[in-house]
Amino acid sequence: MPLIQTTSAAEEIRRLFQENQNIEKDKFPGLVTQHFQNKYASEDAFSQIPVLGLDNVPESFEDGALVVFYGMIQDTSLSSELYIAKGSSDEIGGWGLPDLQDNSNFQPDDLLECSVFWVVSIPGLSSWSTRRSSISKPDTQSPLPYKYPATNVAHVGVQLKVYDESLASPLRATDVHAFVGILNSESFHFNQDSEDVPSVPTLHVLFKNPLQRTIIPRSFPEASLKSSIQTVRKDLIQWIACEALDGDVIVAELILLTLLTKVQSRKPPILPLSLTISGFPPPANISAIPTLQHVLGLIFPMVSTIQLSLDTLNTTPFCPESKDEDLHSGWLQLPVGSIVILNEGAVTEGTVSNRGVSNIRVVQEAMQSQTLEYVFPFSNYRFETDINFVVLTESKNSTFFETNFNVPFDQKNTAAEVREILYKSADQISLPPDAKLDSFRRLVGAACVGKVAVGEDIGKYVEQDFITERAAGQFTADDLVRRMSIAKMVALSFHDTELSIVHWKHIKELERKIKEKQHLL
Template identity: 50%
Template sequence: MSDPILTDPWRVIRDLYTACDPATTEKFPKFVTEHFKSHLQAPDVFAQVPVLDLKHPPESFSDGSVVVFHAMIQDTSISPELYLAFSENGVGGGWGLPDGGTNQTGDVRTSDLRECSVFWAVTIPGLSAWCFEGNPLSETSVAHCCMRPHKYPVPDAPHIGVQLKAISTSHGQIYDETLARPLRTTDLSSFVGILTSEPVQASLEQPTPSNVVTLHVLFSITIPSSVIPRLFPDSSLIPTIKSLREEIIQWIADEGLAGDRYAAEWVLLCAVARVRSRTPPVLPLSFTLAGFPPPLGDSSTTPTLHHVLSQLFPLVTTVPLSLNNLNNTSSCPESKDEDLHSGWLQHPKGSILLLTESAVTEGGIFNKGVMNIHSVQEMMRDQILDYIFPFSSFRFDTDCSFVIVTEGKKSTFFKACIQTNINVLLRPVLPVDRARQALYKSSDLISLPPPDKLSQFRRLVGGSKIGQVTIGESTGKHIEEDFLQERSTATKGAKGQGFTPDDLVQRVLVARQV
């Protein structure tokens, strides 16, 4: 790549600074953003920008490389920094320029200082392997050790953590028209910037600053909630939607649920659910799959269902609800010594969280475990998550689908019809021993549909997750009449158990997903 924008971005910025009209230096950061964006955002050029990921970690790049980092914002509470924007040697500061302001001999004028916003971003948690394919670099064997693993929501998972620095306005916004509002935690963006290594801000826990991977943002592109752009309706799929839906359900059943097609349909319905309204609340239904046998070996083995869903959806994470995780880890992000530690519920909107109870053993649940369970219940019910700080907490909106698998008839921690809306007993069509093997086979043993068919599956479920569906008058009337009939029958039954208005709401929500 001979383009100087990719090979020597610092020289390009210096040249822009030299050519800049002194009367317009206040707008220089925006000028830099527009210059790089206009050259790099074209699809054919953008495809040439190296991707920063686990296959191509920071150690595989030289200092000052231009890269793109597909990331989730984890922490926006970091204090802004000041940088020397103008210096007597005629070299502008910012963007990690190695000599920006270093030759200053006199006192620094406060009028030459500008503010730089600082964030912490991480590899998108739960990101499926088929997303963001096509990295132009060959794979590397360079190992990466993240400096601040406590800022990633999936404990012990390999990832990249990056300090983002962005020349900002007085409102703390990156100069990019796609970000008309401040960045918020769990937002997803593709950040294009200059890679360096710089000190992280000191904290009470670590008073001596240490160098971390730093990306000086040139511009960013917002990643949609579907991660991969989708259409609804997708005109190319309309003629085959009904048959495709049946094929998807059957494939989930065969590969992930030992042949149980009924359970597979409920999994799909809950996986495509999303927040449709907060006032009044129209929130995703959560789902408990009961009678799910534990694995034969390690109790933390990931169910095959995780691998199957990861082939269809872009964001899928499994969270084992073991007593150790409940009692000794955090579900909510929490500020400790002025540093925001992540929690295993801090996931981007559109995520599917598969909670497994197979690792639950005898033992006590202590105060932290009770708080963690309460946080999960609250997020299921209200789609909100607390961010805990020393003297206060802040509530952030979420939009995640929950699927719980449990060995018993009901969830150990979450009661049906209160926090989880649907409870279905798994009924495998395979013999017991074969069923258990099928429910916990590795990802490389899954039989995938042909590539074209799998692409259609992904487009259909991706569009379903963002589409607006209305219930016709005839369908609404049928739901109401069916509800009244069943309520009447249940009331007259031996148990005398009637239906509540919540059951009618639930049927309407399900109808929207069908």
């Protein structure tokens, strides 16, 4: 396997050190960060750094290569590591540089700490949403596969060493960044005292660029779509419906709107809305992935499917759990902005174990409170998250979960034909022209980061509408909050910055169509 040759960042670090002999040792890591961040600040310069990933796995690179890794922080609990910052012969240590030639006479104040993390490929990451370079694709297996959220999914896992405390201190589990650093292979830091210490890919961080929930930076509204937004929106919904939902545009629109919701407030709770698509036919082959994942993955940056079965519920983890002081991952340890499709098509009759019941509770709490439980030996902690959920079920209601919306799927073709549409492979999807697909992504990406204001006039209109509906039937305050949330998403999907009566009437008409479907099926 040919190794990828790269310019030596180590020589630059040594040169920086020699040029800054008078700087305090604990200030030098910050100088390194600033130097390399400035050097690769332009898009052209940054694009020259090879990408570490499944296209170019760690074994593809020579020791000491400069790489960029688009990764998610999985474990922040690893102990920090001491390193000799300066040797007796004025040599520099750290950043994966070769061991100092004479380290026998160092002084205690020559030691500094670096922070250690475990980072994995961003779960569910769509191939179009980050820069990739395809040089080699050897078979690879992460040395610590239990630290990746999805079971038996190919990925890259990397031990991260961060020398600049200003970079390390803000890092939290499930954060996503583009980490640039020097790659080598070292012992897994957690197991230093073990007899069997695995050697793992290790990235010595020079600097990092945080990634938006959309991965590709977006701004709202998208100026380039201003004149065509209504057409693009209509075409997007039609394309989702035709390719993944047997032409059901009502379901397609509700999927789009619910996936645009996000955490707006925790006190009071204004959280992402969850959706059940009922009457959704199961696959002929229980391992078949819904076409919906492939289609959504072409326009959203992070989409994952959990094929629910009794075995999945009873035997696999859905939340992170510390075992022997090593944090194992779970299905829902995902970045902010992730979409999770829960497919109940493989569920059969049988017994749900205690673990299965716990997993169902973890998912339901993630939907309702947008927090995820991390299990530790003597206590459990809840960490905030921001994930969208879509449940696919053959029944009238989800077997396990309660969601904000339940919309029946309306199949128009025979059972066999519908299954072909709902579970076709990614390469069978009819793609729109590149320019059209890009406009879909820009519409969705901008809407995901946008905000909608509610003016005084529309506020009064909504209030009066609520009073009228409540007096006439079963409309509640919770219904109003849910309708207001989805109405704002209507505005976002049209790239409007303020809610209007048109948006309000649009969502009421969509609700009417959904009720019609529920009565007919």
